[in-house]
Amino acid sequence: MSKIELKNVTLNYAERKSVFTALDDVSFSVKAGEFVSIIGASGCGKSSLLSLLEGLNFPTQGVITIDGQEITGTGEDRAVVFQHYSLFPWMTTRGNVIYGIKQVNKKLTNQELTAIADDYLEKVGLSGFENKYPLQLSGGMQQRAAIARALAMSPSILLMDEPFGAVDAKNRKILQELLLELWENSEEKKTVVFVTHDIDEAILLSDRIIMMTSNPGRIKKEIPIDFPRPRTGSHLLESKKYLNFRKELLATFFNDISEKIGGEEVAL
């Protein structure tokens, strides 16, 4: 049985006089322990899709199940990393992680909580920054802390909504490899749904890419990525297979965008 399953999911937003269809008849499934990226241009509904998985929003039609159970709201089985504001700015880095752990395990003593939090902060390379407030950290470090909090809550599913979208290019590479390392080396592999608009990021990280097209948001193509793991960015760049594959993907991706532009008669 698949971990996550979407069956004919449609999501409409009511606008003043019309209805905006953000997602139109979307179906796919994710296996346990699989890393799936959802990629598409902005406005294709990929973040809306993730909000359904987060349990913050509900489909107009269709069903989403996790382990066979329909989603009725947010849940302890899922942890989320957003692009911004995942962390609470009034809590220290350690305070944020502890607050997260407390929501899933209320019995731990303060000492145990601190130990677990510091352990995860060390894993993401934030030792020495435990008592800093998020606004005192760089964007990349904030995302590290958000990942630490998500992992410390030991969910079986990790939902990531363009988590590295606001991080500079160099730090983004470092964070991608950190995420890969944490994911590959965890005892029980987490199921990850990762939203991005960066093709290289998607190829590097994923077992499978789901490419979406916009207006209305639909699945355009599902592409399995079978480059051997463990992967690193520099390693991939050396392989010819990767370069060809990337070219093909980019063509499919941009083909969609230019179609849209042509269809709407937008003058460039």
Add this chain to the structure above:
Amino acid sequence: MKDKLKKQLNITNLLFIVFLLIQLLPEQYSKETYEINIIIFVIGIQVIYLLLSFLNKKEEKMETIQDIIAISYLLIIIWQLLTSKSAILNELLFPAPGIVIEQFIADLPKILEGIQSSIFIIIQGYLLALVTAIPLGLAAGWHIRFGNSFLYVSKFFGSIPPIVYIPYAIALLPAFRDASVFVIFAASFWPILGATMAGVFNIEKKILDSAKTLNVGKLSMLFHVMLPAALPEILMGCSQGLGISFILLTSAEMIGGKTGMGYYIKYYSDFGDFTRIVVGIIVLGVVVSILTYFFNLLQSYLLRWRQ
């Protein structure tokens, strides 16, 4: 050493010397003006200032202190020039600084008692407003439908100058103390409530989403997420409420009180004792400034997580 001397060549020290020179001018007021008091006072400040400037290494903080002292010197110089040193102003209406200090020292026990009484009343009324308005504001801000109508209600009540509650309060609560606590409560309640609700409305939606995905419980959501997220705005309402409280209490004391600095000023104004009126005004200003200073300290501690 030369640098240190050069550093002392500043406006504060220059004004201090100007002040000393002015003391050479003959007095023009007919009554005793106790000039020695203001001379001792200014020399005392100058000694403290010099000690601070030699001990303190933080340049920026010292600059502010230095400027505040310079402005105080300037005001004292102008005050003296207009009163005892020239008699440009009427002697009965405008006492010289020295005599104000003399009166202050003589009345000190009465003044301290008055300040204590005022501050206790303010603390009671203000705390009552804090513990009711903040939870109510958080809850109202959360329930959008309830909150929208509530925002109008609070705007309506907030726009009424709270001074109009004084006659009612005095009629209903015969003890002046209780009536004053009620008026302070009524005055600070609405700005704090309004600021809390506005603070909750303005919380970044993604912060709330992030909290929801953590499966935060209702109480934790209110007090660990919404309260700190709205705190910057809540504190603005609190500071506004504190300011209104002082204005109101002083008015209440002037109208119906038997204690406090408002009463002190009103009582002596009936006798045309302007020296004591000036004492009362200065004491009030100093007390409110000190309270505001501590409020700001608390505020920057509570908001230390902002850059």
